[in-house]
Amino acid sequence: MPTAHEAPNSRPPAPHVPAGIHPEQLHPAQRTILSVLVGGQILGGIGMGATLSLGSLLAAQLSGSAAWSGMAATMSTxxxxxxxxxxxxxxxxxxxxxxxxxxxxxxGAGAATAITSAAVASFPLLLVGLMLLGAGTAVNLQARFAATDLAPAGTRARDLSIVVWSTTVGAVLGPNLFGPGETVGAALGLPPLTGAFVFAAAAQAAAAVVYLAGLRTDPLLTAMALRGTAGTAHRKQSGLRILRSTPHARYAVAAVALSHATMVALMSMTPVHLRDHGASLTVVGFTISLQIE
Known part of the structure; x- marks a missing residue:
């Protein structure tokens, strides 16, 4: 059985690969890995869904101008x-x-920083907190690749889709925590518009525990052991080189960037406009959850 190429001493030893498992067969741990990723993605989605739009409201409040509300999405991205x-x-x-x-x-640390920024009325500190919160989005995207590490070709697309779909569950639930979050925040003596960040911090901490406890068979390290150095070399191809040589890749990146810009602009400004017209946080959260859905 091939093993991963020689690595620095800091790298963990190659995981045990069950005898008779071929890279294109269903690995016995794949179903467990998918369950763990789904759980982590739902928790992560709650954290991100509860804070992106509230971040724009908090940015407008701390900066004193609605013109700065878009910085919430900018810093998170x-x-x-x-x-x-x-x-x-x-x-x-x-x-x-x-x-x-x-x-x-x-x-999770970013959510805690955002709460602190409201307590000390610091707009720059809020931007730092929102930037740290952006790591949750990177985790969200990386989990999709984790779903395919050990997936055979016949189920790879389905496994990735399951993990992507599970994020929607948390992202739709998250904005509906705006109202309950304010109740929890008031009970804890926190500033207005920060209660949902408590849920975000708790959800991200829980997601970390889920990943640590559930991914004992690490999908990437196991896949590298199964596929050997050829798979590792393929993973190290330069993304910029792929973009230069593949027109379809450039088209895909441009399409995703433009569509994401449109979506984020709407999600950033909608809460501000709704609040200006007297809408409650519960209505704001429900509206955002409909947009995500």
């Missing part, structure tokens, strides 16, 4: 971009288990 490559490298070195749980903990 920037944080996801900054976290993506380090978390991917961590996954290759230490496995998906460590990478996903680390990203979830960073996002």
């Amino acid at each position: 920037l944080g996801a971009a900054l976290a993506a490559i380090p978390l991917a490298r961590l996954a290759v070195a230490r496995g998906r288990r460590i990478s996903l749980s680390t990203g979830a903990l960073i996002a």
